[in-house]
Amino acid sequence: MYRTLFARLLLAALLVLSACGGSETDNNAADTGVQDAATDVAPDAGDPSDAADTVSADTVSDTMLDTARDTADTVSDTVSDAEQDTDPDTEEDAGEQVPRDGFGAISGSCGVLDDELTSGESFFIENTIDFGTDPYDDADESLLTDGGREIIADGNAGGSSILSEVFAYEVLERCELATLFKTENEVSYTVSDTSITDLLVEIDGLKVGVSVTRAVGWPREDPYTVEQATTLLTDKLQDVQESSANVAAEDAWTKQILHVIAYEPQHADSLETAYGQLDASVVADTVVFVTVSSGDDAFLY
Numbered sequence: 001m002y003r004t005l006f007a008r009l010l011l012a013a014l015l016v017l018s019a020c021g022g023s024e025t026d027n028n029a030a031d032t033g034v035q036d037a038a039t040d041v042a043p044d045a046g047d048p049s050d051a052a053d054t055v056s057a058d059t060v061s062d063t064m065l066d067t068a069r070d071t072a073d074t075v076s077d078t079v080s081d082a083e084q085d086t087d088p089d090t091e092e093d094a095g096e097q098v099p100r101d102g103f104g105a106i107s108g109s110c111g112v113l114d115d116e117l118t119s120g121e122s123f124f125i126e127n128t129i130d131f132g133t134d135p136y137d138d139a140d141e142s143l144l145t146d147g148g149r150e151i152i153a154d155g156n157a158g159g160s161s162i163l164s165e166v167f168a169y170e171v172l173e174r175c176e177l178a179t180l181f182k183t184e185n186e187v188s189y190t191v192s193d194t195s196i197t198d199l200l201v202e203i204d205g206l207k208v209g210v211s212v213t214r215a216v217g218w219p220r221e222d223p224y225t226v227e228q229a230t231t232l233l234t235d236k237l238q239d240v241q242e243s244s245a246n247v248a249a250e251d252a253w254t255k256q257i258l259h260v261i262a263y264e265p266q267h268a269d270s271l272e273t274a275y276g277q278l279d280a281s282v283v284a285d286t287v288v289f290v291t292v293s294s295g296d297d298a299f300l301y
Contacts, residue, residue, distance in 0.1 A: 106127060106174060130293075130295045136163065163300055172289075178201040197243045206254040209255070216267070
């Protein structure tokens with residue numbers, strides 16, 4: 001795009017240059033006429049046209065040439081700078097808008113996992129999924145991603161958390177372009193007595209483990225304390241480290257995400273405060289990804 005624009009503007013500048021150069025003969029003739037006329041006027045005549053005669057056609061031509069050259073140089077520099085500022089990765093990513101369409105409106109952090117997946121550090125990320133007045137039910141299954149439907153079909157190792165696992169995955173596919181690699185019962189471990197992860201996904205060509213939990217108290221509308229958040233994160237992050245240590249080589253992941261589905265923004269605030277107070281040995285190199293559910297979301301809890 002920039003090269004096409006440059007070519008057009010450079011052509012226009014060259015046409016100006018050509019026009020200015022082609023008029024050199026006419027300019028010389030004009031100069032001669034001016035000079036001849038000047039010889040017919042007495043030096044002390046005080047003719048007011050003398051001042052105008054001092055501005056020759058050559059001066060006008062040179063000014064036009066300089067302006068055209070400056071314009072061409074400016075266009076060249078502008079296009080060059082624009083090309084240098086263009087990030088190839090940005091152009092590629094521009095073809096895939098996130099969040100992708102799906103069930104529930106996602107807002108907040110989206111499309112942010114990059115170096116976080118290979119860094120040895122831990123990260124805290126937060127976004128929101130809003131279901132409005134349309135809670136999920138079986139009739140909405142066709143609106144899920146292929147991976148979300150597969151999670152439902154395969155089931156989990158027990159408990160009532162299947163839909164929280166489904167929507168944790170939905171957020172990761174729609175925001176981070178994750179693809180489902182294995183569900184909970186398909187991941188292999190070197191020992192039988194171990195904590196296990198809920199999902200194995202692929203993001204940017206990397207295997208990533210995903211453990212899912214929910215931040216909610218009882219009664220649900222009660223404030224979620226930092227103490228509750230600390231207990232939840234400590235228990236789940238220790239489970240993450242255990243499953244990472246015992247996963248079989250064929251399923252070993254680069255990093256693991258602890259994806260927390262939070263009942264209210266206040267719950268997410270307590271989680272972030274608790275996360276900041278945890279010892280580095282507990283958070284290890286895990287990504288804590290908090291998704292606050294909004295709207296008619298009782299089906300998740």
